[in-house]
Amino acid sequence: MTTVQIHIPDEIQRRYRSDHPLRRTGLALFGIGLLIFVVGATGIFSTIPLLYSLLSLGLATTGALLFIIPGITERKPGIDNDGIMFRPMLNRKSVAWLTAIVFTGFYVLLYWFPSSLEHMVVASDPLSWALRGKAADRWFLYGTLYTLAVLVMGARMLIKYRHSRYHIIRTLSVMFFQLVFAMLLPSILQLFNQPEFYFHYFWPLKYDYLFPSKITFLLENSTRLAVFMGFWAIVMAFIATPILTYFYGKRWYCSWVCGCGALAETLGDPWRQLSDKSLSAWRIERWMIHSVLVFITVVTLLLWINSATEGAVLGSFSYSFSRIYGFLIGAMFAGVIGVGFYPLMGSRVWCRFGCPQAAILGLIQRFASRFRITTNGGQCISCGNCSTYCEMGIDVRWYAQRGQDIIRASCVGCGVCSSVCPRGVLNLENGPVSERLH
Amino acid sequence: MTQTRRDPDTLHVVIIGNGVAGVTAARHIRKGSAAAITIISSESDYFYSRTALMYIYMGHMTFEQTKPYEDRFWEKNRIDLLRDHVTHIDADAKQLRLASGDSFGYDVLILATGSQPNKFGWPGQDLHGVQGLYSLQDLQRMEQYTRNIGEAVVVGGGLIGIEMAEMMHSRRIDVTFLVREESYWNNVLPPDESAMINRHILSHDIRLHLSTELEEILPDSRGRVRAVKTKTGEEIPCAFVGLTAGVHPNIGVCEGSPVTTGRGILINRYFETNIPDIYAIGDCAEFISENGTRGRIEQLWYTARMHGESVAGVILGRRAEYDRGILFNSAKFFDLEYQTYGDVPSDVRDEDSLYWEHPDGTRCIRIVMRDGVVTGFNLIGMRYRHQVCERWIHEERPLTYVLEHLGEANFDPEFSHQFEDRLIGQWNERHPDQAVHRVRRRGLRRLGTSAYRHIRENATS
Numbered sequence: 001m002t003t004v005q006i007h008i009p010d011e012i013q014r015r016y017r018s019d020h021p022l023r024r025t026g027l028a029l030f031g032i033g034l035l036i037f038v039v040g041a042t043g044i045f046s047t048i049p050l051l052y053s054l055l056s057l058g059l060a061t062t063g064a065l066l067f068i069i070p071g072i073t074e075r076k077p078g079i080d081n082d083g084i085m086f087r088p089m090l091n092r093k094s095v096a097w098l099t100a101i102v103f104t105g106f107y108v109l110l111y112w113f114p115s116s117l118e119h120m121v122v123a124s125d126p127l128s129w130a131l132r133g134k135a136a137d138r139w140f141l142y143g144t145l146y147t148l149a150v151l152v153m154g155a156r157m158l159i160k161y162r163h164s165r166y167h168i169i170r171t172l173s174v175m176f177f178q179l180v181f182a183m184l185l186p187s188i189l190q191l192f193n194q195p196e197f198y199f200h201y202f203w204p205l206k207y208d209y210l211f212p213s214k215i216t217f218l219l220e221n222s223t224r225l226a227v228f229m230g231f232w233a234i235v236m237a238f239i240a241t242p243i244l245t246y247f248y249g250k251r252w253y254c255s256w257v258c259g260c261g262a263l264a265e266t267l268g269d270p271w272r273q274l275s276d277k278s279l280s281a282w283r284i285e286r287w288m289i290h291s292v293l294v295f296i297t298v299v300t301l302l303l304w305i306n307s308a309t310e311g312a313v314l315g316s317f318s319y320s321f322s323r324i325y326g327f328l329i330g331a332m333f334a335g336v337i338g339v340g341f342y343p344l345m346g347s348r349v350w351c352r353f354g355c356p357q358a359a360i361l362g363l364i365q366r367f368a369s370r371f372r373i374t375t376n377g378g379q380c381i382s383c384g385n386c387s388t389y390c391e392m393g394i395d396v397r398w399y400a401q402r403g404q405d406i407i408r409a410s411c412v413g414c415g416v417c418s419s420v421c422p423r424g425v426l427n428l429e430n431g432p433v434s435e436r437l438h
Numbered sequence: 439m440t441q442t443r444r445d446p447d448t449l450h451v452v453i454i455g456n457g458v459a460g461v462t463a464a465r466h467i468r469k470g471s472a473a474a475i476t477i478i479s480s481e482s483d484y485f486y487s488r489t490a491l492m493y494i495y496m497g498h499m500t501f502e503q504t505k506p507y508e509d510r511f512w513e514k515n516r517i518d519l520l521r522d523h524v525t526h527i528d529a530d531a532k533q534l535r536l537a538s539g540d541s542f543g544y545d546v547l548i549l550a551t552g553s554q555p556n557k558f559g560w561p562g563q564d565l566h567g568v569q570g571l572y573s574l575q576d577l578q579r580m581e582q583y584t585r586n587i588g589e590a591v592v593v594g595g596g597l598i599g600i601e602m603a604e605m606m607h608s609r610r611i612d613v614t615f616l617v618r619e620e621s622y623w624n625n626v627l628p629p630d631e632s633a634m635i636n637r638h639i640l641s642h643d644i645r646l647h648l649s650t651e652l653e654e655i656l657p658d659s660r661g662r663v664r665a666v667k668t669k670t671g672e673e674i675p676c677a678f679v680g681l682t683a684g685v686h687p688n689i690g691v692c693e694g695s696p697v698t699t700g701r702g703i704l705i706n707r708y709f710e711t712n713i714p715d716i717y718a719i720g721d722c723a724e725f726i727s728e729n730g731t732r733g734r735i736e737q738l739w740y741t742a743r744m745h746g747e748s749v750a751g752v753i754l755g756r757r758a759e760y761d762r763g764i765l766f767n768s769a770k771f772f773d774l775e776y777q778t779y780g781d782v783p784s785d786v787r788d789e790d791s792l793y794w795e796h797p798d799g800t801r802c803i804r805i806v807m808r809d810g811v812v813t814g815f816n817l818i819g820m821r822y823r824h825q826v827c828e829r830w831i832h833e834e835r836p837l838t839y840v841l842e843h844l845g846e847a848n849f850d851p852e853f854s855h856q857f858e859d860r861l862i863g864q865w866n867e868r869h870p871d872q873a874v875h876r877v878r879r880r881g882l883r884r885l886g887t888s889a890y891r892h893i894r895e896n897a898t899s
């Protein structure tokens with residue numbers, strides 16, 4: 001007896017490719033914008049920054065929006081996952097690999113070959129002058145691209161999930177934090193010659209915020225704002241984070257505020273189903289994420305010991321240790337792999353396997369939080385939609401089909417399992433800790 | 439029918455059928471014993487979720503993702519899987535004959551062979567391009583038959599019919615949906631709910647033909663379906679016909695064996711057939727009726743699961759009579775979710791039910807009562823808590839109590855609009871003498887401790 005193979009022929013894909021005129025125009029504009037952006041690397045546009053900016057970033061953004069907008073009329077509000085498993089881009093076929101290489105390549109250039117981006121940085125010059133009163137650098141270009149991705153793909157989320165107020169509100173939230181807290185506020189701070197500071201990032205994700213050098217710089221600063229920043233860093237890391245997580249679970253941060261979460265929930269959403277749901281992946285996840293947490297905690301402690309002893313005990317050891325962390329985790333993991341591998345391993349590789357912030361929030365969520373995903377009695381039909389679309393690789397169905405609540409350290413509370421469940425089985429809820437059903 | 443008590447650890451339990459019934463039985467027998475367990479099934483190597491067939495076709499999931507357990511789960515739990523078809527049961531020798539030619543012995547046999555699609559002898563029902571939807575092989579055929587076609591017809595106004603319509607709609611195939619009744623699924627849904635679904639089907643550009651019966655299916659010169667003809671003589675051209683006029687128990691395996699069958703394999707409330715050590719569970723079983731009425735057949739996912747759990751108890755020596763408890767179910771019609779708890783007759787009288795419908799016509803709440811006591815709920819476009827509804831029905835709560843506490847039952851996601859107040863407002867307007875006030879809104883925080891305890895006690899495993 002032969003094994004049953006459900007073979008979906010390639011021509012099926014065509015039925016899902018929309019030929020809406022706006023889509024085609026959008027795709028063309030996006031392509032042209034991207035091309036101009038890349039050609040700019042040669043430096044031929046360096047003397048005309050505004051035009052370069054409009055023709056590259058401007059055109060690509062407009063194109064992407066035009067591509068997205070027909071979604072409003074093409075399908076009625078409701079879960080729209082038709083054809084996802086047939087699309088090469090979403091199923092690790094060659095286009096997906098290509099995209100992953102492009103993403104990864106960009107991060108490699110950004111971190112280790114910045115001179116290659118020298119002329120492309122010009123594309124963000126006009127915006128940089130307008131916001132910060134100075135020329136752009138590669139980090140400003142990166143921030144601009146990042147924010148544009150969150151806003152444009154955020155618009156896509158708003159359309160895709162327009163039937164769900166939960167998704168609308170949380171998507172608006174990540175768009176807001178990315179635009180205001182990650183982009184505008186730090187720029188304005190620079191305009192007024194204040195220290196660069198991101199109010200929505202805390203130790204250990206923004207690990208240097210509790211490094212002795214940064215904290216002493218802020219607290220011993222002459223401006224009141226800097227002192228406030230120092231206090232903010234400490235209070236958020238040690239007091240606000242545990243309290244908020246106790247009440248709402250880690251989602252208040254991971255899928256509402258955090259910039260990495262913002263990108264994952266917008267740009268990364270089309271690839272969410274690629275996360276590995278196996279038990280072995282879960283085992284690796286727990287090892288890795290907690291190791292990173294230990295790593296950064298040790299680095300931070302060493303730096304403080306070093307600073308307290310004025311280098312007498314450790315010499316420059318703690319600095320090289322912190323540089324290793326910055327290279328391995330801060331750059332390699334969070335950037336290159338975290339975003340670069342979206343098309344191969346799903347949108348939350350970094351959040352799941354590497355983020356020390358997620359590790360801390362996860363521990364609180366697992367052991368001392370009012371948050372859980374409640375299972376609605378016996379309604380589960382074990383279909384598997386919830387597990388398939390969990391970006392964190394949680395096998396939600398395993399719990400749902402036994403009537404258990406889902407209480408997992410990694411759950412970022414995106415709420416997609418609850419939306420895709422065709423039987424109304426799952427609900428994100430806050431309630432007494434002791435009443436969670438394991 | 440009484441069976442001698444043996445140490446379950448020494449038994450070889452053989453289960454025919456790796457659907458949810460058979461697999462649940464195996465899991466629970468494993469939990470409670472060291473018995474040898476073999477599941478024989480001809481459809482697939484591993485248990486997959488039949489309810490997810492539509493999502494494979496629509497590209498929401500791959501076949502792999504419909505398997506509720508990783509492949510290595512079975513070996514780890516020492517449940518042997520055998521891919522073969524059982525052709526004959528030799529009850530005297532306790533041997534099974536397999537399609538591969540082998541024989542297979544058992545100490546205890548559980549029949550969990552599921553259902554088969556009904557066919558009513560329509561002319562042309564076996565043409566190329568005509569089929570029902572039950573198994574993986576059906577899905578495979580559907581994939582081939584519907585490749586690049588433009589028009590299809592679905593016959594039968596039940597849950598699988600609307601699923602097939604939605605499946606093909608997702609591939610941009612024009613679907614005509616023939617429903618014999620004058621309104622969709624109105625043998626189950628009261629008129630208001632049924633009308634709401636009719637409207638929803640139409641809004642998805644499905645050509646819904648109500649009160650329409652199939653006369654025959656017409657072939658082209660190559661033996662493929664070309665069109666269907668209705669009883670009124672109308673011809674509808676199509677390249678595919680989905681027949682979804684219900685299912686019946688799959689009892690073929692009992693042929694030539696002494697196991698008695700009616701419509702299904704006949705069992706008592708302990709899942710015992712007339713032959714010692716042979717049990718039947720899930721869709722294929724028919725409970726012998728005690729008062730001469732038609733025996734009950736339960737064809738649902740959760741009842742199959744409950745059968746599996748209960749039969750494991752019986753085999754492990756915890757012989758308890760099966761009680762399926764208060765009925766519930768759910769479905770999704772395109773984008774409309776439907777949940778039901780307790781008893782909601784399709785012909786419920788107006789004075790026995792309270793019905794509220796959202797002005798946009800895509801959500802409703804119906805509460806059914808008998809002698810002032812709440813007996814059932816229907817929800818469309820809204821989610822209610824299973825445990826809370828069940829508790830109220832079980833405790834025979836009066837309508838006014840249920841209305842006051844309705845927020846406890848609401849299971850909709852955070853931030854979604856809540857409509858209990860509107861239902862209560864409608865009640866108060868019509869019954870000013872019995873006006874009620876809502877005491878709770880949605881959310882666990884607002885659930886009383888007693889409700890919590892109840893939810894905890896009812897958690898299944």
Ligand SMILES: Cc1cc2nc3c(=O)[nH]c(=O)nc-3n(C[C@H](O)[C@H](O)[C@H](O)COP(=O)(O)OP(=O)(O)OC[C@H]3O[C@@H](n4cnc5c(N)ncnc54)[C@H](O)[C@@H]3O)c2cc1C
Nearest residue numbers: 455457458459479480481523524551552720721737738739
């Ligand atoms: C498309 C579809 C959608 C559904 N959706 C829902 C839903 O949303 N909610 C709900 O409650 N119910 C739903 N149902 C019904 C539900 O799936 C069934 O009630 C349930 O699967 C029955 O489980 P079972 O274990 O009794 O049988 P099955 O799942 O049918 O398993 C029986 C297995 O035994 C095998 N078998 C039979 N005879 C032999 C033999 N002689 N030798 C070897 N193997 C054999 C069959 O091949 C089959 O694999 C749906 C059914 C279908 C077809």
Ligand code: SF4
Nearest residue numbers: 380381383384386421
């Ligand atoms: S999506 Fe819903 S019904 Fe399907 S397995 Fe998950 S909880 Fe169960």
